[in-house]
Amino acid sequence: MNSDQEVIYWAPYSRGRSQFYLSASERGLCSLTLPNESFIRLERQIFKRYPKARMVRSDDRLASYIRELDEYFHGIRTRFESPLDPGGTPFQQQVWNELRQIPYGQTRSYSELADAVRRPKAVRAVGVANANNPLPIFVPCHRVIGKNAKLVGYRGGIDLKSELLELERQTNGIRTSIRAE
Numbered sequence: 600m601n602s603d604q605e606v607i608y609w610a611p612y613s614r615g616r617s618q619f620y621l622s623a624s625e626r627g628l629c630s631l632t633l634p635n636e637s638f639i640r641l642e643r644q645i646f647k648r649y650p651k652a653r654m655v656r657s658d659d660r661l662a663s664y665i666r667e668l669d670e671y672f673h674g675i676r677t678r679f680e681s682p683l684d685p686g687g688t689p690f691q692q693q694v695w696n697e698l699r700q701i702p703y704g705q706t707r708s709y710s711e712l713a714d715a716v717r718r719p720k721a722v723r724a725v726g727v728a729n730a731n732n733p734l735p736i737f738v739p740c741h742r743v744i745g746k747n748a749k750l751v752g753y754r755g756g757i758d759l760k761s762e763l764l765e766l767e768r769q770t771n772g773i774r775t776s777i778r779a780e
Contacts (some may be wrong), residue, residue: 605649609641610661614672621661621668622654627682628664630733633755644733648686664737665751671736674770677703679737686733690716694728704771706764712743730754736763 607629609622616635617634620641629763645652658665663681670676685695697715701707713725729740735754741763745751753760 604651604653606640607649607652607654608660608763609645609654610656610658610665612665612668614669617666621664623661623664624649624684627684628734628737629684629686631735631737633735635756635757635759636754662750662780668736672766674766677767677770683737685738687728687731690718690724691728691731694725694733695734695738698729698732698738698740698742701739702738704764704767706744706748708746709743710746726752739763742767 605624607622607624609620612619612621614634617635620630620632620636621628621721622630622641622645629648630641632638632641632644642654645654667676667681668678669694671679685692687695693716694712697712700715709722709725709729710719712729713719713722716725718724723741729743729750732738732740732754735741741753743754750757750760750764
């Protein structure tokens, strides 16, 4: 193996009829696809960041992430603890770190998120950072909603966003009004 070739481990995760794919570097989880996304998307994400990567399937290496994801979907886990390695620009990192601060079962608007990263006029840039989040669910971009509590823009689709928020509300016993657009 070439010394500058990064090994990226991947594994599938099934939830009912939904299929996810996870990948991790030696530093942590670096990519998660959503059910409407293919393995090809995972490969594209990996090779964009690691052009010389060698992808190796390893359910064992991804077991802790799969366990945490499974616990999340069963309402047991409200916070992810395994190491993450999402990459990204400094601004994206700042937005993604702020996303991780949104409490389980709660939401923030894009403008609130822009305020939190001290860039109140960068609402669209925050939206772009959200859209480029390689670790949805682990970095909970589904908790960001539009003004007036409307569900807008989610890579996995509005139905999945609604499902994730409802799962968190039921687990947390929180009842709020959120409307799909």
